[in-house]
Amino acid sequence: MVRLEYIKKEYEKTRQMPGKWYLTSCRYKFNITRFQPFLSALKEKRLIGLKCRSCNTVSFPPKLVCGKCLTRPDQWVSLRETGIVATFTANYMKDETTGEANAFPVIAVRQDGADTTYLTQLNPKVKFEDVYVGMPVKIKWKDNTEGNLNDIDYYDCIDDPTQKMDSLTK
Amino acid sequence: MDKVGIVGYYQVQPSLNLNMGRYEMIFNTVRGALDSVGLKRKDVTSVVSATNDYYDGRTISNCFTVEAGGAYLKDESKVEMDGAYAVYYGLLRALSGHHKLVLVWGGSMPSCFPYSSSTLLSTDPTFERPLEIINDLTAGGLQMRAYMNKFDVPAEDIAQVAVKNHKNAAKNTSSLPESRMPDISTETVLNSDVLSSPVTELMYSQPCDAAACILLAPEQQALKIRDDPVWITGVGYSQETYYLGDRDLSRSQSMQDAAQMAFRMAGVKDAKKEIDVAELYEHFSHEELIFAEALGFCDPGQGPSLSTEISGGIPINPSGGGMSGNAPCATGIIRLIEAIKQITGEAKGYQVKDVQRAIASGQNGFCAQTNMLFVLEGGSK
Numbered sequence: 364m365v366r367l368e369y370i371k372k373e374y375e376k377t378r379q380m381p382g383k384w385y386l387t388s389c390r391y392k393f394n395i396t397r398f399q400p401f402l403s404a405l406k407e408k409r410l411i412g413l414k415c416r417s418c419n420t421v422s423f424p425p426k427l428v429c430g431k432c433l434t435r436p437d438q439w440v441s442l443r444e445t446g447i448v449a450t451f452t453a454n455y456m457k458d459e460t461t462g463e464a465n466a467f468p469v470i471a472v473r474q475d476g477a478d479t480t481y482l483t484q485l486n487p488k489v490k491f492e493d494v495y496v497g498m499p500v501k502i503k504w505k506d507n508t509e510g511n512l513n514d515i516d517y518y519d520c521i522d523d524p525t526q527k528m529d530s531l532t533k
Numbered sequence: 534m535d536k537v538g539i540v541g542y543y544q545v546q547p548s549l550n551l552n553m554g555r556y557e558m559i560f561n562t563v564r565g566a567l568d569s570v571g572l573k574r575k576d577v578t579s580v581v582s583a584t585n586d587y588y589d590g591r592t593i594s595n596c597f598t599v600e601a602g603g604a605y606l607k608d609e610s611k612v613e614m615d616g617a618y619a620v621y622y623g624l625l626r627a628l629s630g631h632h633k634l635v636l637v638w639g640g641s642m643p644s645c646f647p648y649s650s651s652t653l654l655s656t657d658p659t660f661e662r663p664l665e666i667i668n669d670l671t672a673g674g675l676q677m678r679a680y681m682n683k684f685d686v687p688a689e690d691i692a693q694v695a696v697k698n699h700k701n702a703a704k705n706t707s708s709l710p711e712s713r714m715p716d717i718s719t720e721t722v723l724n725s726d727v728l729s730s731p732v733t734e735l736m737y738s739q740p741c742d743a744a745a746c747i748l749l750a751p752e753q754q755a756l757k758i759r760d761d762p763v764w765i766t767g768v769g770y771s772q773e774t775y776y777l778g779d780r781d782l783s784r785s786q787s788m789q790d791a792a793q794m795a796f797r798m799a800g801v802k803d804a805k806k807e808i809d810v811a812e813l814y815e816h817f818s819h820e821e822l823i824f825a826e827a828l829g830f831c832d833p834g835q836g837p838s839l840s841t842e843i844s845g846g847i848p849i850n851p852s853g854g855g856m857s858g859n860a861p862c863a864t865g866i867i868r869l870i871e872a873i874k875q876i877t878g879e880a881k882g883y884q885v886k887d888v889q890r891a892i893a894s895g896q897n898g899f900c901a902q903t904n905m906l907f908v909l910e911g912g913s914k
Contacts, residue, residue, distance in 0.1 A: 386654060451678055452678060453727075454666055469675070471778055480779075482675075482778055484664065512659075
């Protein structure tokens with residue numbers, strides 16, 4: 364009888380935990396202070412990359428650590444808004460009204476002035492069949508920039524000078 | 534390096550929906566490997582397993598495989614990568630001199646979880662995941678396009694690799710039944726469903742349920758167990774950057790470095806002449822060409838001109854390779870088993886003539902971020 368009394372004793376503090384946990388609900392910490400120049404630049408519709416002082420590699424999107432040199436790159440360099448398509452593939456999304464699967468280009472852009480590529484989306488109006496490696500593209504900013512990577516709405520294609528030259532020679 | 538012998542192996546028949554539980558599958562694999570050489574569980578001194586918490590749906594997934602994996606009261610630990618990496622750690626344990634028999638197993642059941650969705654969780658949470666555009670399939674599409682464009686390789690040449698591997702899989706009785714296609718043509722491959730342009734369904738190694746196990750023993754112990762063990766004489770391992778945009782996708786620097794390391798260890802000077810057969814774990818058909826170039830079988834961009842059939846100059850994947858069924862966490866071990874079969878002459882129907890030295894590879898990550906290469910040799914000593 365003594366034991367039962369012990370169990371029934373009211374505890375002042377208990378611990379609660381949810382019975383379910385969704386895998387994608389994981390949070391990731393990120394050093395926003397070191398990234399602040401990049402995010403501020405995005406808000407001003409400018410692009411900057413991080414240059415490693417040891418190997419001179421300019422990374423865009425900027426990397427906090429240079430894997431080759433095991434150093435912290437700290438030299439911000441300005442990049443142009445233009446770049447070229449390094450490689451591409453397609454995502455297929457189902458149109459809910461028609462049920463058709465449409466191809467949306469997924470591209471890796473090498474920003475002019477950077478050595479690495481950025482995986483992103485092309486203007487959804489551009490047909491997948493028209494994309495090619497080496498295609499010049501330019502950033503399309505969102506109207507209201509907030510200072511994060513989503514400020515880049517998508518990449519838009521621009522006139523390709525090499526293609527024009529081809530047509531002139533023909 | 535002192536030699537380590539592979540004394541026994543076993544592989545569960547791959548299936549798209551295996552009619553048994555994970556526990557049973559692992560038990561069958563481990564028991565099968567021990568029975569293949571008439572050993573008992575008490576002979577095993579160390580166990581290394583390869584599983585994945587996400588694929589298992591439970592954290593520290595090896596805690597539930599203790600009994601089935603033969604690890605009860607043994608020093609078991611887990612590798613959360615491809616099985617080839619578990620073999621590497623098993624090899625180190627055997628070389629340490631503290632263990633007489635190391636059991637290595639790996640396996641998973643993609644019929645129980647969405648494989649391509651689970652790969653979303655290996656993308657970069659800062660740059661890739663918010664866009665929700667990258668998974669293993671789109672990464673493969675980017676890689677194939679980069680390779681095709683860099684070296685002007687037509688899609689037909691890459692489809693040809695898929696054709697060869699599906700035809701080889703038809704001769705292999707331990708391949709995934711759905712992958713056996715003796716009458717396949719390049720048109721069939723190119724006209725199959727597009728997964729992520731230009732990758733089509735038949736260029737992709739289909740995830741399937743399977744598990745595989747091998748037994749490793751140091752030299753003297755291996756010769757006590759059997760007269761003709763297959764020796765691991767070289768091993769190499771390297772990895773590239775995590776973010777896809779930082780890499781040149783048209784080549785594989787990590788495979789090149791791994792091959793250099795393994796070949797130096799095994800004393801191989803000219804890979805093309807001294808390697809008799811290669812079993813490569815390719816996730817997509819084009820990866821086989823990229824690997825062949827990285828291994829030094831040919832110059833960059835010349836992969837499609839190699840003669841890689843079973844009777845060819847340098848046979849690659851006579852068993853069908855990754856196309857013959859890709860069991861996450863087990864494929865690296867299955868490639869090793871197929872290379873062993875070629876050396877011991879057990880590969881009935883797809884045997885390459887006079888195999889003395891074979892290589893087998895394992896990979897992990899998007900677009901083969903990390904690569905592991907083993908050099909295997911036959912002969913009693």
